[in-house]
Amino acid sequence: MPEQTERPTLEVCLSPALLHLYDLAQKIVVVIDVLRATSTICTALYHGAQKVIPVDSVEKCMEIGRQLGAVTAGERDGHIAPGLEHGNSPLEYPASFIQNKTLVLTTTNGTRLLHMAKDAEEIVIGSFLNVSAVCEYLIARRRPVMLACAGWKDRINLEDSLLAGAIIHRIKSHFDIQCDAALIVEQLYETTQGQLMEHMQQASHYQRLTRHGFQQDIAYCLTIDGANVLPVYRDGAIALA
Amino acid sequence: MPEQTERPTLEVCLSPALLHLYDLAQKIVVVIDVLRATSTICTALYHGAQKVIPVDSVEKCMEIGRQLGAVTAGERDGHIAPGLEHGNSPLEYPASFIQNKTLVLTTTNGTRLLHMAKDAEEIVIGSFLNVSAVCEYLIARRRPVMLACAGWKDRINLEDSLLAGAIIHRIKSHFDIQCDAALIVEQLYETTQGQLMEHMQQASHYQRLTRHGFQQDIAYCLTIDGANVLPVYRDGAIALA
Numbered sequence: 137m138p139e140q141t142e143r144p145t146l147e148v149c150l151s152p153a154l155l156h157l158y159d160l161a162q163k164i165v166v167v168i169d170v171l172r173a174t175s176t177i178c179t180a181l182y183h184g185a186q187k188v189i190p191v192d193s194v195e196k197c198m199e200i201g202r203q204l205g206a207v208t209a210g211e212r213d214g215h216i217a218p219g220l221e222h223g224n225s226p227l228e229y230p231a232s233f234i235q236n237k238t239l240v241l242t243t244t245n246g247t248r249l250l251h252m253a254k255d256a257e258e259i260v261i262g263s264f265l266n267v268s269a270v271c272e273y274l275i276a277r278r279r280p281v282m283l284a285c286a287g288w289k290d291r292i293n294l295e296d297s298l299l300a301g302a303i304i305h306r307i308k309s310h311f312d313i314q315c316d317a318a319l320i321v322e323q324l325y326e327t328t329q330g331q332l333m334e335h336m337q338q339a340s341h342y343q344r345l346t347r348h349g350f351q352q353d354i355a356y357c358l359t360i361d362g363a364n365v366l367p368v369y370r371d372g373a374i375a376l377a
Numbered sequence: 378m379p380e381q382t383e384r385p386t387l388e389v390c391l392s393p394a395l396l397h398l399y400d401l402a403q404k405i406v407v408v409i410d411v412l413r414a415t416s417t418i419c420t421a422l423y424h425g426a427q428k429v430i431p432v433d434s435v436e437k438c439m440e441i442g443r444q445l446g447a448v449t450a451g452e453r454d455g456h457i458a459p460g461l462e463h464g465n466s467p468l469e470y471p472a473s474f475i476q477n478k479t480l481v482l483t484t485t486n487g488t489r490l491l492h493m494a495k496d497a498e499e500i501v502i503g504s505f506l507n508v509s510a511v512c513e514y515l516i517a518r519r520r521p522v523m524l525a526c527a528g529w530k531d532r533i534n535l536e537d538s539l540l541a542g543a544i545i546h547r548i549k550s551h552f553d554i555q556c557d558a559a560l561i562v563e564q565l566y567e568t569t570q571g572q573l574m575e576h577m578q579q580a581s582h583y584q585r586l587t588r589h590g591f592q593q594d595i596a597y598c599l600t601i602d603g604a605n606v607l608p609v610y611r612d613g614a615i616a617l618a
Binding site: 150151153154157288289290291292293294297314315316317319320321323324326327338339340343 | 395398531538561567568
């Protein structure tokens with residue numbers, strides 16, 4: 137374990153509506169939107185997509201898709217948005233389909249959070265699918281870290297909190313943690329004892345997604361290291377570091 | 378356990394900066410500011426104070442104190458604010474001092490939250506000191522409930538989250554809980570297994586308060602049912618129901 141005086145800080149922000157309370161300059165921000173934006177981004181890049189361009193509206197998605205000849209994707213109310221070709225499910229992006237392509241993805245919570253974190257020194261994409269890659273990177277970089285959860289319409293959600301807790305659980309000895317939210321989510325994660333799916337069945341988002349038939353998505357999005365790459369957001373696009 | 382269809386909702390808001398996301402009309406809001414505003418309010422009323430008037434500035438505190446011949450109290454940066462007579466510590470308000478008096482109290486987080494919750498059907502004051510009184514009341518009233526945590530300068534804190542969890546742990550079978558923050562804080566509370574003080578030593582606020590010499594305050598503020606009354610906020614003042 138490094139000396140206390142050498143350790144960078146580690147904080148957690150459980151809702152985009154709290155992000156303004158923190159100074160993000162000189163920090164690495166890990167954007168977390170487990171169901172399903174950041175899981176889909178990791179999957180597409182793991183399967184060989186060149187890059188993912190996150191946008192905040194269906195119109196922008198269609199426009200950029202036309203300009204670049206890219207795959208367009210996005211949902212509204214659980215269905216593929218009119219004018220787009222694909223949905224937000226990570227299972228729609230196997231290598232046989234997405235390799236060497238650009239994906240233009242419109243999501244609500246996740247994209248907004250990426251834009252809000254623009255003052256950060258670096259922005260990386262976190263999901264259960266790449267938790268090892270994220271943790272190794274954060275330990276190696278030795279910079280202050282903010283784990284930024286997308287939540288659901290600014291409300292705190294269970295799945296993003298659990299991932300923040302899982303990351304803290306793995307890397308806490310390398311950081312100085314003076315953040316109650318970090319203590320809370322780490323203890324939350326520890327109570328699951330690795331039984332993520334069982335735990336998630338209590339979550340509000342689980343109910344919403346299973347109503348739309350996405351049980352398979354949830355099981356996949358909770359798979360530790362299922363797409364273990366390190367996506368970085370830079371100049372409006374996400375690509376592997 | 379009542380039928381599911383009959384149960385009112387129970388939600389938790391972990392920061393005043395998230396309160397705008399919720400409709401408070403027709404709900405009972407429990408205002409929680411464990412260290413130390415709501416603990417001090419419960420203590421003063423338990424010891425016979427006629428009422429507590431919460432105000433948001435030292436100037437208002439002095440003015441109302443003069444008008445009513447009331448006790449004025451408030452701190453800034455851990456010291457009694459210039460112009461006021463007493464501090465925010467609950468231990469400053471034994472019956473021998475506060476009985477039959479009016480206390481004008483200026484606090485930052487707690488008072489602001491009371492004003493933000495003004496659309497609620499009812500506002501009650503929650504602390505570990507009166508957790509049984511609060512829980513019995515909420516069960517008896519059978520109305521939708523919002524547990525509103527004051528936090529620290531809009532950041533989530535451990536002590537308020539723990540109290541929200543303790544309340545949920547006691548009353549959850551009477552309510553319909555579709556709120557991930559509620560699941561999170563209940564699990565947090567369960568991990569403490571009643572060892573609140575030990576748990577609190579990790580908290581950021583614990584460090585702040587012990588620097589100012591308030592260890593005794595913290596131990597007292599974590600005492601279950603230490604001042605088991607039901608303070609209600611109505612027309613700008615807090616008094617027993």
